Amino acid sequence: MAPKFGTSGLRGLVAELTPELISDHVSAFVSACPTGTGLFVGEDLRPSSQRIAAVVIAAARDAGLNVTYCGALPTPALAQIAMSAGAAAVMVTGSHIPADRNGLKFYLPSGEISKADEAAILANLGHAPETATRGTLRYYAEAGADYISRYRQAFGGAALAGLRLGLYEHSSVARDLLHHILLSLGAEVVRLARSDVFIPVDTEAVDPTTREQLAEWCATYRLDAVLSTDGDADRPMLTDATGQVIAGDVLGVLTSMALGAKVICTPVSSNSMVDMVHDFTAVTRTKIGSPFVIAAMEEALTQEPGAKVVGFEANGGFLLGFAAEGPAGALPALMTRDAVLPIVAPLSLARAKGQGLAELVATLPARATASDRLTETPTEASAAFLAHLSKDASVRAEFLAPFGQEQTLDRMDGLRMTLADGNVLHLRPSGNAPEFRIYTEAETLDAAAILLEQAMNTIRIKLRGF
Structure with missing residues (x-):
């Protein structure tokens, strides 16, 4: 997949996360967003992360930022230390997705970037900030402590x-x-x-x-x-x-x-x-x-x-x-x-x-959830399948026939269908990987798991036609 912003920052195939693309996004981030006292950089343990972090550091220093490199550490640990220093941060991570993919997660001194910040970064791609002074670099090993x-x-x-x-x-x-x-x-x-x-x-x-x-x-x-x-x-x-x-x-x-x-x-x-x-x-x-x-x-x-x-x-x-x-x-x-x-x-x-x-x-109310995803599912196929289901109630009724009758429909994020028996089937494409997410809810974990398995099998077949 071509690198793009999803629900957790920039993500893409490692082969497509070129130094030029990474540098461009870091430069755009510096141009579009406040960075406070500088930039903190961290990374996860996938093979490509250290190399990508080096590109992030070089681009930030070229933009005039003083950079603090924290090495491998959890994303929340990086966010904590950067915000306490009044600094921005970039975490090099692909989170839970396979090692052939990676990404960048951006933080302002106040915390995670918003969707408005994301739009501003994208609007500044290709416009590197001009600076006469290259930023400094230091290593901080105490963020984990x-x-x-x-x-x-x-x-x-x-x-x-x-x-x-x-x-x-x-x-x-x-x-x-x-x-x-x-x-x-x-x-x-x-x-x-x-x-x-x-x-x-x-x-x-x-x-x-x-x-x-x-x-x-x-x-x-x-x-x-x-x-x-x-x-x-x-x-x-x-x-x-x-x-x-x-x-x-x-x-x-x-x-x-x-x-x-x-x-x-x-x-x-x-x-x-x-x-x-x-x-x-x-x-x-x-x-x-x-x-x-x-x-x-x-x-x-x-x-x-x-x-x-x-x-x-x-x-x-x-x-x-x-x-x-x-x-x-x-x-x-x-x-x-x-x-x-x-x-x-x-x-x-x-x-x-x-x-x-x-x-x-x-001791909690008796509601249980289950979830899974169909991997390597092109976003275009997921979108077309959901659009097909969204067309009218009769299309959904045919799809839902093995599971129950639709009672309510929520389109806030994908399709969340509550059935007459109170069970829930929620479908949506992943926001940061070529995956199709399926969520179920029922009174018991066994019931939620059975509904999930049935839905996975049905949708796997249905997606072949899109």
Whole structure:
């Protein structure tokens, strides 16, 4: 696919992310957006990231910016240190997509770029800023330590005491930092499946083989949970003691409750249980993607400064919009997707209540979600298929015949069809990869999984005609 902006920054095939294209986008970013005290640069562990980071650094210095290189670290850790320094940032990451693809995620000194900022960057392509002075370069190795301190300060040294946790390391850029964080909170950690080859773990669509492995680890090592992240650690994965993956939007609800949040901003794809939790005073639904969630959070804070507002996505990425208090101390706001908070907060909450994660989840309203994606699906085919379904109710009725009767339709982001029995089938193209996303919701996890499997099989066949 040709490099383009999606829901998480610029993405494209590595072969097409040429030095010229990367430099052009960095120069356009510098021209179009505020950069504050300079630029912080980080990268994930895919093979191409270090090379791309070097191009980003050179382009930023040529534009006159002083650059701080942080090396390999989680996206939220880079965002935290850059914002605390009043600086912009660029993270080189393709997140959960395969290693033959990569991308750039841009941050202002105030946080993630908006859709308006994205448009301004695109409008400035081909117009390199003129500068007489080349920027400086320094290496800062303490960004990871600052990130560890964030969680130790808020949760304390005994928050996870007595828990035996499996850390599925694979090629997550957070694998070593997560180990340190868990140990600093009192947990016993079993390190699992570290890989020198990049593995594109999608925490929103965990494949059956991985699910079997998670359950096997829990049984073999007598674990209370297994945890992990995607490649750049802005999306969490957490299981209960049986190895059952807890959906990201359920982790979002639990984390919101643990922090005392009142105003929730979350995409239309998130589990509707959030609307049933009495702890929350307002729930705003958005299109899918952190820029839309952040815009809703900022609007909520404009209307009510000081509101206890948070955001989360179905992938589990959690955005903290207020200065919260953890069990042991302050937890500053961090309005970018984070994977560590929605891992640590539910584990800490369950321990404090004397429950396992499965027991804690069982206290929530009985709504379950499942999701997966059809990979290598051209965006044009996805768009044509959804346009076909959108034409009229009779077309959708024919498609939905194996699943149920349409009751309501939401076109905010793709097609979200609520059926007469209360089940939900939500279809949309990925915003940053040639993939077709399918989300389901039902009263039980088994029912959601069955609906997902049926929908995947049906849509796989239907897409061949587009």
